[in-house]
Amino acid sequence: MSSVASVVLDKTALFRDLQYTPHPGQFVIHQSTALRRVVACGVRWGKSKVASMEAVAAALEPRDHHCVGWVVGPTYDIADRVYREIVMTMAEHLKHRIVSLREHEKRLVVRNLGGGLSEIRAKSADNPVSLLGEGLDWLVVDEASRLKPMIWESYLSQRLIDKRGWALLISTPKGKGWFYDLYRRGQGADADYQSWNWPSVTNPRLDRKVIEAERARIPDRTFRQEYEAEFCEGSGSVFRGVREAARGAWQNPIAGETYWAGLDLARVEDYTVLVIVNSKREVVFADRFTRIDWSVQVSRIAAACERYGGPRVFVDSTGPGEPIVASLRSAGIRARPFVMSAQSKTDLINNLALLLEKGEVVLPRPELWSAGIEELESYEFSTSDAGNVRMSSPSGVHDDCVVALALALWPLRRRSEPIFLL
Ligand SMILES: Nc1ncnc2c1ncn2[C@@H]1O[C@H](COP(=O)(O)OP(=O)(O)OP(=O)(O)O)[C@@H](O)[C@H]1O
Ligand SMILES: [Mg+2]
Incomplete structure (x- = not known):
């Protein structure tokens, strides 16, 4: 395995239509074709934005089968944040493509550029039973470091095998747990994995002065983890x-x-x-x-x-x-x-x-x-x-x-x- 199946969709053009201009760090992530992308960046870096835009692009991509993608978070609320952004982007720019939107099920179906159907669902990892079942074409995990380790191994990564689906895992770091291991795999250890680790300041839209002011307001260890995206030591x-x-x-x-x-x-x-x-x-x-x-x-x-x-x-x-x-x-x-x-x-x-x-x-x-x-x-x-x-x-x-x-x-x-x- 090395890269996603041929991408017909022109993401750059799509993002232009959606009036979304990724900042340089976001751009690199969108460009990557690694099957497993692991993004460990600081707060307010624009992680969730990357995820929602990748999901929109994936849903629009022409496919020869019914396409299914999930947005997963440690809680329903967190998954819902990315899911909402996807729904809003669709509703604002691509309304004619929406086939059905079932609010209580958190399930959106759109017609993709090939005329086929693509389904997006929001899921919470705090209810692992709901993660059983279907094979996925793609998977986005927001705040991934907060998921229990077994969730990725026992429930999520398996969903991707049948259809050679891709996964995008994004999070601020949190200790040296399973998310850190995946991050490490993306640093050259595994050709399927690619990973990035950037502090909040690399988002050019954030005011550096405000971030510096935060440094004085929160404990040093918290600042290093949350803003500098450092995988802090264990104890x-x-x-x-x-x-x-x-x-x-x-x-x-x-x-x-x-x-x-x-x-x-x-x-x-x-x-x-x-x-x-x-x-x-x-x-x-x-x-x-x-x-x-x-x-x-x-x-x-x-x-x-x-x-x-x-x-x-x-x-x-x-x-x-x-x-x-x-x-x-x-x-x-x-x-x-x-x-x-x-x-x-x-x-x-x-x-x-x-x-x-x-x-x-x-x-x-x-x-x-x-x-x-x-x-x-x-x-x-x-x-x-x-x-x-x-x-x-x-x-x-x-x-x-x-x-x-x-x-x-x-x-x-x-x-x-x-x-x-x-
Ligand atoms: N390229 C961009 N263009 C315009 N707005 C952006 C861009 N990237 C992010 N934003 C906006 O900046 C804000 C922060 O982005 P986002 O929520 O994606 O960051 P995050 O890293 O997920 O933050 P958090 O750590 O709070 O979860 C959001 O309001 C988002 O819509
Ligand atoms: Mg976020």
């Missing part, structure tokens, strides 16, 4: 600058100062931790206690909060959730729920990492807050084979202080601006 400590930050002391309440608090409630075997910070992001108070009677816990938290003028308290409300928040509120605590999901926890921890890295948090000295400093220093991230990044304490070490501190600092986060196109 390491999440927080840098902890020792440098640990130079402060506990502080009594000061009239006129505003305080914020974070609360991580004990579950089975850990601690309840309350952390209070001031508007300069200095930790002024922390309390940590093992499971004691709930009413005792609440009055202890309420007393501390009252001393500091009744700060807003972000509390991890996962699990028992609302009743706990209600119970804290009835004790006069200004509790605000924070629902932990994989994404919201990453955002929460990233914010703390960034503030520490930029020297914008002051912690009590290690001898004053050993539990907190030790937890922060041992907190790790690791990348699973699936490419999922997990951030947690090593087993045996608690993370209640980390979570309570991150919750306290959540309202004081640095904000990222949206990335504008020029």
Whole structure:
């Protein structure tokens, strides 16, 4: 196998008709005839655009059989983004070619340039059963690095064998999982594969200044992965600058100062931790206690909060959730729920990492807050084979202080601006 079957369609002319001008990086990908194209580029690089335009071109290509192509994402929403763009492009420029559009099935059928039928379907990889079945002429996978490894091997690549179909896998990198392996194959190891790795700045439509400003707003490791499209190493400590930050002391309440608090409630075997910070992001108070009677816990938290003028308290409300928040509120605590999901926890921890890295948090000295400093220093991230990044304490070490501190600092986060196109 070496290249796609003879391409009759003139992509350049088609893209001109669609008023789409690929930037130089996108152009190279459209030009490639490799059966497996792997695109590992930074955010806002124009990855999804490349994918949707390739799909439109593939659907229009004349074929001697009913052509079927899939757009797959780790979730339905992600697949749907590319699918929508395809539908919109068709509806805007090639309406007469649309044969049927079944919204609930995410299935679009168009008449191709040879008069035959081409079908495009959007699929989610979080429902692998839906990936069984038909042979495909082409396959686009968006945010590929977020798919579980077995999905590509067990479900997707096989769909392409019968019809010698092509695949275009696009994504920002995520650790050194299966997507990285495919990327490596495209660097000369396998003639069927071709791969590219470009940072966001190589999209000439992105404003460099905005990207540089982002560098200052997100943790270094995140910037390298998301904007520089670096396949970051497998594990390491999440927080840098902890020792440098640990130079402060506990502080009594000061009239006129505003305080914020974070609360991580004990579950089975850990601690309840309350952390209070001031508007300069200095930790002024922390309390940590093992499971004691709930009413005792609440009055202890309420007393501390009252001393500091009744700060807003972000509390991890996962699990028992609302009743706990209600119970804290009835004790006069200004509790605000924070629902932990994989994404919201990453955002929460990233914010703390960034503030520490930029020297914008002051912690009590290690001898004053050993539990907190030790937890922060041992907190790790690791990348699973699936490419999922997990951030947690090593087993045996608690993370209640980390979570309570991150919750306290959540309202004081640095904000990222949206990335504008020029
Ligand atoms: N060649 C182009 N011409 C015009 N607009 C483009 C081009 N390439 C990308 N865009 C637009 O730029 C924006 C970002 O592109 P796209 O969504 O494809 O990037 P991405 O790399 O998939 O981003 P993300 O990391 O957010 O998924 C979109 O609004 C898209 O329509
Ligand atoms: Mg995209």
